[in-house]
Amino acid sequence: MAFSLKLAVAAALVVTLSVCMVEGYPSGAPVEACSAMFPNHRMNHENSSLPDERYSSQNLSTAPYLITAARQDNGKVQVSLGVTDAAQYYWEGFFLQARLQGTTAPVGRWEVLPTGTQTRDCPGGMKNALTHTSETKVRTLDATWTPPAAPANMTVVFRVTFVKGFETFWVGLESAPVTGVKAYVSATVPLKALTTVVFSTALMATVAAMF
Numbered sequence: 001m002a003f004s005l006k007l008a009v010a011a012a013l014v015v016t017l018s019v020c021m022v023e024g025y026p027s028g029a030p031v032e033a034c035s036a037m038f039p040n041h042r043m044n045h046e047n048s049s050l051p052d053e054r055y056s057s058q059n060l061s062t063a064p065y066l067i068t069a070a071r072q073d074n075g076k077v078q079v080s081l082g083v084t085d086a087a088q089y090y091w092e093g094f095f096l097q098a099r100l101q102g103t104t105a106p107v108g109r110w111e112v113l114p115t116g117t118q119t120r121d122c123p124g125g126m127k128n129a130l131t132h133t134s135e136t137k138v139r140t141l142d143a144t145w146t147p148p149a150a151p152a153n154m155t156v157v158f159r160v161t162f163v164k165g166f167e168t169f170w171v172g173l174e175s176a177p178v179t180g181v182k183a184y185v186s187a188t189v190p191l192k193a194l195t196t197v198v199f200s201t202a203l204m205a206t207v208a209a210m211f
Contacts, residue, residue: 028131029095029161034122035104037095037161038171057171064089065162067175069145075182076111079158079175081141090137093163096130097122098145101155101177108156112144147184154181 025039033040038057066082079096083089097106106128110119116136119127130143147154158175 025093026135028118028133029093029120029129031120031122033095033161034097034106034120034129036171037097037159039093039161039163039169055167055169057169060170060173063162063170063173065091065160065170065173067158067160067173069156069158069175069178071178071181072144075147075184077145077147077156077158077178077181079143079145081143081160083139086139089164090139091162091164092135092137093132093169094130094138094141095161096143097128097159098156099159100151101157107148109146109148110143111146114141114143117141117143147181149183149185152183154183155179156181 029037029039039055064084066080066084068080068082070078072078077098079098081091081094081096083091096110098108099105100107105124106122107125109125109127110130111127113119113130116133116138117130118133120129120131121127122129125148132138145158147156156178158178160173160175161169161171162173163169
């Protein structure tokens with residue numbers, strides 16, 4: 001009798017897990033999540049007549065995560081993700097984008113990828129979103145972002161969804177706005193630098209013509 005009871009309990013646990021853990025993405029956020037950045041973590045009901053329920057995001061004010069971003073001398077931006085207390089907190093999944101302040105589409109490109117990460121090609125660009133490759137517990141991450149070719153000057157906000165567990169995640173945590181970001185016309189030359197070169201060349205040609 002005791003053995004039969006254990007089997008029944010084990011079977012119930014298997015059913016519960018199969019019902020609850022639907023459409024998780026341990027190998028990274030899908031392109032379909034590019035706009036809302038919302039994990040499609042759903043709990044199915046055994047009763048097929050009831051609609052599936054999607055787990056809700058935690059309140060952003062409770063997020064134990066940090067996002068910092070700093071412009072580099074080469075015109076790119078260094079983005080760092082972290083936790084408020086490494087002894088307690090971590091994330092198993094994330095989705096990171098750069099957006100022009102006040103807009104909803106990712107821009108730019110992610111380069112020099114940290115271990116355990118991969119890019120996504122969201123609509124309108126290539127390598128314009130960054131996500132995880134496994135469910136490894138992570139507490140710090142540094143990534144390099146290259147601005148788009150336009151506009152010439154921009155204010156950028158880095159937006160992140162952190163997933164701590166299937167039912168526990170925070171959607172759309174944002175960095176402080178990064179101002180004074182200059183456009184790139186190539187992977188290595190900022191627009192400001194190119195403009196300076198063109199202007200200097202034209203000035204030298206004008207001076208030479210005077211003699």
